[in-house]
Structure formats: structure tokens, C-alpha cells
Amino acid sequence: xxxxxxxxxxxxxxxxxxxxxxxxIILSGDPAYDLVRLPWNLAIDQRPFAVAQPESAExxxxxxxxxxxSGLRVAPQSTGHGAAALADTDLxxxxxxxxxxxxxxTVHPEAQxxxxxGGSQWNDVVEAxxxxxxxxxxxxxxxxxxxxxxLSGGLSFYARAHGLAVNAVRAVQLVTADGRIVRATADDExxxxxxxxxxxxxFGIVVSLEIDLLAVADVFAGMLLWDASxxxxxxxxxxxxxxxxxxxxxxxxxxxHFPPMPELPPFLSGRSVVVIDGAIxxxxxxxxxxxxxxxxxxxxxxxxxxxxxxxxxxxxxDPPEPAPAFSAGAMLRxxxxxxxxxxxxxxxxxxxxxxAEVRHVGGAAARRPDGAGxxxxxxxxxxxxxxxxxxxxxxxxxxLAAAHTVVAAMEEWHAPxxxxxxxxxxxDRALGFGAALERLQQLKAEWDPADxxxxxxxxx
Ligand SMILES: Cc1cc2nc3c(=O)[nH]c(=O)nc-3n(C[C@H](O)[C@H](O)[C@H](O)COP(=O)(O)OP(=O)(O)OC[C@H]3O[C@@H](n4cnc5c(N)ncnc54)[C@H](O)[C@@H]3O)c2cc1C
Numbered sequence: 455x456x457x458x459x460x461x462x463x464x465x466x467x468x469x470x471x472x473x474x475x476x477x478x479i480i481l482s483g484d485p486a487y488d489l490v491r492l493p494w495n496l497a498i499d500q501r502p503f504a505v506a507q508p509e510s511a512e513x514x515x516x517x518x519x520x521x522x523x524s525g526l527r528v529a530p531q532s533t534g535h536g537a538a539a540l541a542d543t544d545l546x547x548x549x550x551x552x553x554x555x556x557x558x559x560t561v562h563p564e565a566q567x568x569x570x571x572g573g574s575q576w577n578d579v580v581e582a583x584x585x586x587x588x589x590x591x592x593x594x595x596x597x598x599x600x601x602x603x604x605l606s607g608g609l610s611f612y613a614r615a616h617g618l619a620v621n622a623v624r625a626v627q628l629v630t631a632d633g634r635i636v637r638a639t640a641d642d643e644x645x646x647x648x649x650x651x652x653x654x655x656x657f658g659i660v661v662s663l664e665i666d667l668l669a670v671a672d673v674f675a676g677m678l679l680w681d682a683s684x685x686x687x688x689x690x691x692x693x694x695x696x697x698x699x700x701x702x703x704x705x706x707x708x709x710x711h712f713p714p715m716p717e718l719p720p721f722l723s724g725r726s727v728v729v730i731d732g733a734i735x736x737x738x739x740x741x742x743x744x745x746x747x748x749x750x751x752x753x754x755x756x757x758x759x760x761x762x763x764x765x766x767x768x769x770x771x772d773p774p775e776p777a778p779a780f781s782a783g784a785m786l787r788x789x790x791x792x793x794x795x796x797x798x799x800x801x802x803x804x805x806x807x808x809x810a811e812v813r814h815v816g817g818a819a820a821r822r823p824d825g826a827g828x829x830x831x832x833x834x835x836x837x838x839x840x841x842x843x844x845x846x847x848x849x850x851x852x853x854l855a856a857a858h859t860v861v862a863a864m865e866e867w868h869a870p871x872x873x874x875x876x877x878x879x880x881x882d883r884a885l886g887f888g889a890a891l892e893r894l895q896q897l898k899a900e901w902d903p904a905d906x907x908x909x910x911x912x913x914x
Contacts, residue, residue, distance in 0.1 A: 464503070467524040471504055471549070474520035478513065479549070480505045490552060493534020494597070497778035497844045497853075498541050502529065502550035509555045511627070511635055511661040514572075518659060519633040521549040522906055529908040530659040532573045532599030536606075538780060538878040539910035548908050551659055553601070561586055566669060567624065572661045574600045579665075580764040587671035589763035591619035593875070596767035597774075601663060605654035606874040606911055607829050609837065611675065611733035611766060612668065614704040614817030620651050621823050621830055622666040628658035631902040635661065640825060649897040651827025652874070652890055655909035657901055674741040675769050676758030677731035678748055679721060685709050685728040686798045688751060689812075692730055693794045695747055696836075701817035703744060705732030706770070708811045709801035721755055722771075726802070731769050732814075734758075778844040782857035783876035785834030785869040786812070793867045797838075800863035804856050807843035812836050815873075828890035834869030839876050874911050883911060 471479045480486050481504045490505045503526055506517040521528045527548045529540060553573025559582040560569045566588065568579055577596035580589050591610045593603055605626075608619025616622075625639045626647060636658070638647035650657045680688055692707045699705070707730055714724035721727070730748060734741040738760055745758060757769075773779075786793070789812060801810030815837050822830035840860035842853035874886040884891050894913040898905075905914065 463525070467526055468504070470524040471520055471526075474523070475506065475516060478506060478508070478516070479520070480507075491550065492776075493531065493537030494776045495534055495537040495779055496776050497780055497847065497850055498534070498537040499847070500537060500541065500545055500550070502545040502548045505550045505552060507552045507555045511629065514551065514556075514629045514659050514661055515633055515635060517549065517551055518629050518631070518906070522631070522633065522904070527908050528659070528906055530655045532602050533575060533597060535595075535598050536602050536875075536910040540908070542879040543908045543912070545908070553599070553659070556661065561588070561667070563588065566667050568665055568667055570600050570663045570665060572601055572659065572663070576600060576603070577767065580767065583667050584671070584762065584764050587669065588667040589670045589766070590665060590667050591616060591622050592767060594767070594770035595772035600665070601660045602654065602910070603875055604663065604665065605650060605660065606652070607832060608875060609813065609815060609819065609832070609873060611704045611769070612670075612735070613815060613819040614701045615735050616668065617818040617821065617823065618829070618831060619665075621826055623651055623663055623827075624666060625664035626650050626660055627662045628660045630658040631904065631906040645897055646901060648827045649894055649901070652829030652887065653894050653898065653909075653913050654911060656894075656898055656907055656911070656913045658907060670735070670763050672760050672762050673733050673766055674736060674738060674758065674760050675731075675733040675766050676761070677729055677755065677769060677771075678753035678758065679727050679729045679755035680751065680753050682709055682711075682726035682728050682802055684751070685802050686795070688728045688730065689794045689798050690791060691748060691751055693789045693791070696789070696814045699744070699814065702735040703732065704814060704817075705730055706811055706813040708809055709798075710809045711804060711806045713806045733766060733769070778847070779841055780844060780850065780854040780857055781839055781841040781876065781878050782854070782861045782881070783837065783839040783873065784861045784864065785815070785832060785871045785873060786836040786838050786864060786867045787834055787869045788867060789836045793864060796863050796866075797860075800860045804840070804860065805842070805852065807845060808856055809841040810860050811839040811841065813839070828887065828894050829874060832873050833871035833888070837873055837876060838864055877911065886911065887913065
């Protein structure tokens with residue numbers, strides 16, 4: 455009698471993948487493995503069973519079928535910005551499907567719509583849309599993946615006026631667990647269309663999306679910056695300002711701590727600063743009038759001005775390259791004076807390379823439109839996030855602890871909700887899916903009964 459060991463089973467699965475996919479599969483012993491397995495978030499040392507980098511929808515079908523036939527699971531990943539969320543999942547039996555080579559955008563200006571391939575990044579979309587005087591509901595960083603962001607909600611600097619990015623999704627084409635390419639829209643496979651708009655990678659590998667664009671060619675946007683010694687004064691002023699700011703204004707408040715770093719501009723290097731930034735969808739005169747109380751605090755840097763829409767991805771100063779980071783987040787019901795005091799105390803006493811952020815949400819982002827999917831709105835007026843950059847992996851634990859400390863300090867004001875795109879694990883994910891969770895789990899059982907797909911935000 456031969457006893458089948460784990461090692462035998464692994465060797466068999468590896469051979470089956472190699473037979474089915476040839477050099478389209480990269481196994482852990484292959485020279486390219488250490489390069490292709492790395493996510494954008496370099497703090498996450500993900501080591502999947504194998505990696506595939508499909509270049510077409512048909513390639514994706516082949517990979518899904520081969521992985522399922524080999525008894526392995528499949529995890530879609532576009533950029534790895536959300537890799538910390540996937541880090542809770544055992545990847546030792548998972549084929550990581552990196553969509554990095556499946557990028558491209560076609561704009562249909564007459565329909566104000568874009569067809570976006572599954573691995574595309576927001577920069578791809580805003581650059582393709584700009585010649586038509588259009589843009590999209592992208593987030594603060596241009597190199598974030600469209601699918602990972604949009605299908606988990608997606609909070610942009612247009613969110614208070616135009617809602618979550620997920621509501622701009624009109625069609626999703628995905629490879630499902632049975633290895634078929636399925637198009638889901640409000641009319642075709644409407645239940646799957648509902649589920650994937652929130653359930654994201656738990657339902658399949660998205661090979662393309664159709665999204666509505668915004669007819670916005672330029673935008674009044676920028677940032678105001680002060681030394682962190684002004685944090686309390688600035689935070690109180692911003693909190694009061696946001697209580698009656700119109701929905702045309704989506705802004706953020708941050709305390710940022712940086713060690714001396716040659717790659718940073720002098721106003722950031724070696725400094726702790728407090729920053730307000732965002733976009734105001736008004737005329738220059740109306741936007742300037744709105745900003746007056748904040749400008750009256752005499753920021754040392756003031757870049758608010760009308761800028762071409764694609765430049766909005768620079769305003770938040772997110773890292774331009776892959777970086778090691780851990781974050782934690784919560785939604786806040788409100789941000790009154792006592793909450794501001796608690797936040798400032800927490801935000802100004804964190805380690806270096808730490809960003810404490812409060813984003814003004816609410817408005818259209820808190821309203822669920824007709825026909826929305828599993829996620830269509832996010833409850834709470836403000837988003838709270840603590841983001842710790844991790845200069846060395848030994849510092850991962852204190853970095854994550856610092857992010858959770860800032861979130862815990864604000865517990866009294868937490869809303870019973872989470873913005874899924876800002877969840878990294880270690881929290882009750884059910885809060886992110888809210889009332890949709892049960893139906894999502896039923897549909898997951900129908901569409902993926904063997905739990906083939908491992909998602910950053912699992913619905914199970
Ligand atoms: C610097 C930075 C700035 C950010 N700014 C914002 C912001 O302004 N607003 C906001 O809402 N969020 C923001 N985020 C959070 C970001 O939206 C999430 O991390 C999101 O998951 C990233 O999507 P991705 O595809 O790039 O990441 P990935 O790690 O590649 O994907 C995340 C998950 O999405 C799913 N997925 C990705 N691609 C596919 C696919 N083709 N098919 C099926 N499933 C797929 C998978 O389940 C995967 O685990 C930011 C994150 C960072 C690091």
C-alpha cells in the first residue's frame with residue numbers, strides 16, 4: 455500500500471498544473487517565483503503554491519480550470535494594494551492569479567462609459583478618459599487596481615457628491631468557479647451582478663468591467679499644510695467646517711510623521727505635519743469662498759487650485775512605488791470636539807512613518823441608490839484610518855499595533871460599519887458587508903460551492 459503524503463499531493467498538483475499550463479504557471483521552485491509573488495504592499499511576504507499571470511480572459515479560464523482540477527484554490531490579485539487583507543488566508547494551496555498583464559481601457563465617450571480590463575489601474579482609466587473631458591471615481595492613488603477598489607466600494611474625492619465607485623459599475627465579466635466566462639449586469643445574471651458588487655474576488659476572477667465615467671475635465675483640488683504643532687487648532691477647525699460643508703466637498707484631515715528621507719520634499723522630510731486635502735466640485739470663486747475659514751489659519755503650503763482631473767491622483771501624496779504598510783480603520787458616526795481631542799492625542803503620539811487620517815464621507819456615499827449591489831453605501835459621516843509604514847519587517851507588530859491604537863482611541867464614536875477597502879484583517883469583516891452578508895453567503899454557496907476563490911475580503 456502506498457501512503458500519499460502532503461509532499462506527494464503537492465508534487466502531483468504541481469505536475470498537473472505544469473502539464474495543463476506549461477510555462478504559464480510559475481511554481482515555488484521556479485526562478486521567477488520570488489519576483490512575481492510580491493504584492494504592492496511589501497510588508498506582506500505572500501508565498502502562494504504557484505503564480506499565474508494571464509494575458510487574456512481565455513488564459514484565466516485555463517488557470518481556473520487547471521487549479522480546480524489539481525485540488526487547489528485560486529486568489530485573484532491586480533496590484534496587491536490589498537494584500538494585507540489576503541494575509542489572513544493560508545496560501546499554501548492557492549494559485550495566485552496576478553492580473554498585472556491584463557490591463558487596458560477603451561472609452562465610449564458617447565455613452566460616458568469605459569470598458570476596463572481586469573488588471574487595470576486607475577491611472578489607466580483617468581489617462582484614457584481625459585482626452586474626452588472625463589474622469590472616474592478613482593481613489594487617492596493612481597496605481598490602485600480598478601477591480602479591487604471598485605468592487606469593494608471605493609471612496610474617492612468625488613464620493614460625497616457622486617457616491618461609492620461600486621455604483622458606477624454597469625457590467626462585470628468574470629471567470630466563475632466552473633471555468634466559464636460569465637457577463638453579469640442588471641439584466642444578465644442579476645443575482646451574480648448584485649453579489650460581485652461588494653463580494654468582489656469571492657465570486658470569480660474579473661476579466662473586465664464597464665464603468666460610468668464623470669463628465670469632469672478639471673477640478674478644484676489641493677492641500678493645505680501646517681506643522682503638527684498646529685494639529686489641535688487645525689483639526690477642530692476642519693471638524694467644525696465639515697459639519698456644514700456641501701456635498702460638493704470631499705476632504706481629508708491627516709497628521710503625518712516622516713523621518714528624514716531624501717526622496718521626500720523638504721516640507722515633509724524629517725517632519726510631523728497636519729494636512730487637509732481633497733476636491734471641491736464648485737467654481738473657483740465658490741470653492742475659494744468655502745475654503746476661507748481654513749485658509750485663515752495661514753497654512754505654510756496651500757496648493758488648492760483648478761487642476762486637470764488626472765492630477766487629482768497626486769494630491770494625497772500616496773507612495774508612488776510599492777511600499778510596506780499596515781493599516782486599520784473604522785467608520786465614525788460623528789467627529790465632535792471631544793472626538794477631535796481624542797484623535798489629536800492619538801495621532802500626534804504615534805511612531806515615525808505613521809499617518810493618522812480622518813476622511814469626510816457621508817453625503818451621496820451614505821445613500822444607497824436604487825439597483826445597488828451588495829455594497830451600495832457606507833454608513834457613518836467620517837472614515838478613520840491609521841496607516842503605518844514598516845521600514846523593516848521586524849517592526850510589523852508595533853506598526854500594526856500603532857494603527858489599531860489610533861482606531862481604538864476613537865471607539866466611542868465608531869459607527870456599526872466598516873469601509874471594506876480600508877479593512878486589512880484582524881477585525882469583524884461582517885461589519886463591512888452589513889445586511890448583505892447572509893445573501894452573499896447563499897450566493898457564494900451557489901456560484902462557488904467548493905470555495906475555490908480566496909478573496910481579500912471573504913464573505914464566508
Ligand atoms: C496607497 C493606497 C491608497 C488607497 N486609497 C484608497 C482610496 O482613496 N479609497 C479607497 O476606497 N481605497 C483606497 N485604498 C484601498 C484599496 O482600494 C484596496 O486596498 C483595494 O483592495 C485595492 O485594490 P487592488 O486591486 O489594487 O488590490 P489587490 O490586492 O490586487 O486586490 C484586492 C482584492 O480585490 C480582489 N480583486 C482584485 N482584482 C481582482 C480581479 N481582477 N478579479 C477578482 N477580484 C479581484 C481580490 O479579492 C483581492 O484580494 C488605498 C490603498 C492604498 C495602499
